[in-house]
Amino acid sequence: MLSLKTAKAAGDFDHYPDSMGVLVDVNRCVGCRSCEAACNKEQGLPEPEKPFNDYSVFDEGHEGGGHGGVGRRTDETRYTVVNKYEVPEIDHPLYRKSQCNHCLEPACLTSCFVNAYTKTPEGAVIYNPDVCVGCRTCMIACPFYVPAFKYSSAFSPRVMKCIFCYDTRLKEGRPPACVEACPQEAMTFGKRFDLLEIGRKRIRQHPDKYVNHIYGEKEAGGTAWMYLSPVEFGEVGFDVHVPHEPVINFVRDFLSIVPMVLVIWPALFAGFHLLANRKDAQHNHDDIDREGGE
Amino acid sequence: MPLRKKWCMMWGIAAGVVLLWAGQGRAIDRSDAPETVTIGLLAELYDPVEFNHTAHIEMVECSDCHHHTVGTVTKRWNCIKCHDNPQEGDTVGCSDCHPLDRFGSRYLATLDNPELYHKEKPGLKGAFHLNCVGCHQEQGGPTGCEDCHTMNETGEKRFNAGPYTPAR
């Protein structure tokens, strides 16, 4: 009964209404990597392998040929990366920034068995390294391949991921460092609700410049960071197979059988035990009867 | 070096003052335009840009950059409602409409106004780049950051470039 109630409550959770988000316009990004540089300094991340104005990084894949086909991904040295995509429809390359999308119902959070993740009312998904065990289930669960692990450390490893500049900026109502650094204002910072409106308006006003979809409106149950794109999202490195509901919905089936097994199994198997040993019992019973009869 | 530092400190003022240059509304003439405009908006990371205004007005219409504020009045019915009156049309300087402090809390608070129409009006930095880079992309102008901007030392630090290039 209790679990049914909580399951319903969890299903009804309609997110933090005033949470903030960012709308990224792939049309506008020119691949200058200013966001990467700003993030690196704001978050005190390790020195990069190459300068941030070295654009040869766009030719790098990561091990094994690439993430969803092409490009670099977030890792223990970078919370955000920009990748380059050549598409046939457009005569100049497109660029797409990726970072944590700060889901409304984050898979990392729901899969974590030590509650290391928190979704703040401001919209950020933050991480607490002090309780993390390093099981990396969050990395399995994240549909966007965002969290990375500090594999290089033996004694203080941790998950490394974008936290929406929560501690230093978002908490005070300011946008993350990458947004402010972008010369193209490719990122619009605002309430998620307003961003959806802005996104729809841009699509409506420039139907020739955008495909009619806001990536992140529904993906993974909705994300705080959303995207507009001039071409099909699959062409610019997005996983278009990400389900349109929170990842936790796929796990609910199993979670709901747990209390059933806990409650039913003992009675069921105790019953089997009694049935299986009926002969012995009957035997004893007969004995008793006989004894009683004499 | 001291010059750069000074720029750093005064970047806001510089950008504000230079761009406050105001024209005469729709009566404006090409000849009234300045030859160059110094833009020090990114002075934190880059040296100021000397924008050759004269060269650009020979290539494009005023309204290509200045929208409806320099002579060519907008004809779109939805825009006319507001922008046909002199007040809205009488300004030429970019920073009059495009906020310098796009992400400051004061400006962000104005976005909560439910009657605000241009909710996603870019800030000054965005307006410049969207305008310039967009056109340069189409017309084959320079599009690389350092084609227009010279990085200063703070910029090199930020980008791990120049003397701060990672040793490998």
Added chain:
Amino acid sequence: MKLFAREKQELPIADHFKADGSRWSLKEKLLLGLSFDDYRQQLLRNPFNWLILIVFAVGLPIIAQRFLFGLGSVTHASNDYPWGLFLAFGLFGMVPLSASGFMLGTTVELFGRKDFHPIERLALLNGLLGYFFAVVYLQVDLGMPWRLPYPMFVSLGPAAVLFLVAWHVATYLSVQVAEVLPSFFEWLGWLKGKRMIRSMVLGLTVAGIILSTLHQGALGALFTYAPGKLHPLWMSANFQWIHFLTSAVFGGLSMLIVVSTFSKWFLAWRCDHHFLESLDKLTLGLAKGATFAMITYLGIKFIAIAHDKEWVYLFTGWGQYFLLELTIGVFIPMMLFAFAVRNGNARMARVAAFIGVFGVLWNRINTALISFNWHMYQEIPYWKEAVITITIFTLYLVTYRFILYRLPILYEWKGDK
């Protein structure tokens, strides 16, 4: 050891007293009743021990490297494949093969099939060691192994599947320790302890089956967190936990047949006639159980495909690989088991069991490594990762053998019980 057992009447030790009536000391029991020199000699004589030595000589330094220089120094440190061989083989593979404990516990204690008694203890030990070493593998893989108790006591996330796995494996491990303790107490000669456990056996068995059902299933359900990453044929939100549970049933039974076969081949001196004589019959009994589990498994596998409308995938390369896995890993051993049961051919059942064990391991590796990230590139583990995996498995074998040599698992204790 075979030679010694043949030479000396009183060996192998199966009683508290020597032939002359004096009591075996603990040290003598540990040395299997041999003098220290004899013990060392029999160690060195066995070529298998040399192989173990080589594995440890290579593997232990690499394990040390992992704990001193981080996971990144022994793996590819992949962020796309956060779970590698340690978990795919060590955790997801070892745990289903250890289902024998709760299966036989249930058969003997709950269903009253006392005829399976001679093999029950081996089943329980197989379960205990499998789980224990799954935890060892986990400890190698965890970023902060020293925080293993955190999910239990420090920061609880009870809504996560892994929370269930952690709690269930931990409690079930204690249950299994309790279930194996009687043989230890017999060997030690502390009967009070044994009686104490015997009085709880029904409770322990029921606890065992609940915990096993849930965490065997939960291991499968862990993958429902990655619905888009696993190939649809290996991933079913509704049925994943049943797939893992039913395959654990025949996995555990097959593993028990395999282990008992090895015992019969290499540890015959340690087995008593009771075990050896009933083994063929018991093997066929286990084979029967495995056949039913396999039929059920195949059935649910295809129900899941129908439910998720995935027939079209069967005609792709992935589909053929999937069918290959089911054919070799499940269908062929199932047929062999069935023929074996029908013709009373225990040898055929043994062959089937070897394939069955392989099938379950293959399935787990396919789920966790091969079909994972099917849209992406395939991760091939770094060689050091494989070496660590093999080293820990060798440690498992050594521990297994150490216990079988001594405790009354394969034989009945002749002293007071």
